[in-house]
Amino acid sequence: MSQKAIELILMRQLASSLAMPIFLVEASGNLLFYNEPAERLLGSRYDETGEMSMKEWSNLFAPIGEDGSPVPGEALPLSIALHKHRAAHLAFWIKGLDGVSKKIGATAFPLQGQGARLLGAVGIFWEQP
């Protein structure tokens, strides 16, 4: 496996040091990493889930909108950040891998490297009351 771009490496290192839940995905949407606060929110350790495709992780957490209907993958903030190259925010419900439903707010933004290369996106989550 080849080395990740330095921007992704530094983002992972930053995420590892922060106390807010963070998701890091690469340009294809594959999940690269989530940090320990995100592990608590999602109910599963990253070392157990490992890297996943976008379809896998968006289905796995079963996002449900505030109106009770499933949130389509393309409406998730990380998907918007990746495909529309802009920041996005949404509040929705997820069912963690521990089976517990939680309401979260998610903000995502794209990671653009030099030469306008899209490297991936970052999602930051807040558990909401």
Next chain:
Amino acid sequence: MKVTLWGTRGSLAAPGPETIRYGGNTSCVEVRGDGGALLVLDAGTGIQRLGTTVRGGRGRIDLLLTHLHMDHIQGLGFFEPLYEPAREIHIWGPPSPTLDLRTRLARYLSPPLFPVRLRDLPCHLTLHNVPPERFEIGPFEVEAELVCHPGSTVGYRISEGNRSLAYLPDHEPALGVRAFPAKPEWTSGFDLAVDADLLIHDAQYTTEEYQKRIGWGHSAMRDALAFATLVRARRFVSFHHDPTHDDAMLDRIDAATRATGDATFALIAGMEGATFEV
């Protein structure tokens, strides 16, 4: 190819009787291809002496800058070939999202910091942003990748035939990593340095010094060795010595490193004037 160290010091030139063996000049490395093609890595103060050895020649020179911190460009205006009208010189440097390489270099090569303007140099000068993909310079294949160091900084992998040199003079791959080294795919500089025949790498600090300088962009010798082990380097040259480390101190660091017996490769303390066949 033949590799010569013209400057091994980091951050600030440190000439004097106490640094006479390891040298006081800042980063500059000469790479000669088998056919005589010349690459110069960085333009620290060591480039001045290198320039005197190629005085009056006609061959093309390619100067590859890792970044534009002063210790890597301070010798540029004193590189004699820049003042030779018949000389073709190409300077390559890391890209910036805002300013081109000429504009950034001209901040130094212009008054009041320097009397000669970049645009007034008489040689045939071309400036290039290093491309993201592998590229060729004469007989050399060159790879440049952004690495962990403040600002836009690249490391280089230079290959000729099946031999390779990895040059990462300013590099802090352990930054933010809880248990360094991490997996290869999450390690800055891994692709540049993997299986290199010769690895020239930042080893500016002792472990104790590093604890007070985390995030400054440089490595402790301990981490540099862990990186060299991870990438399976065949020879490791410590580089970018701290300006406060005199010869006696560098001897002690070298002896302590050897005493651990951890190195799985040839361990070489970088000394100004040293040459390596790769």
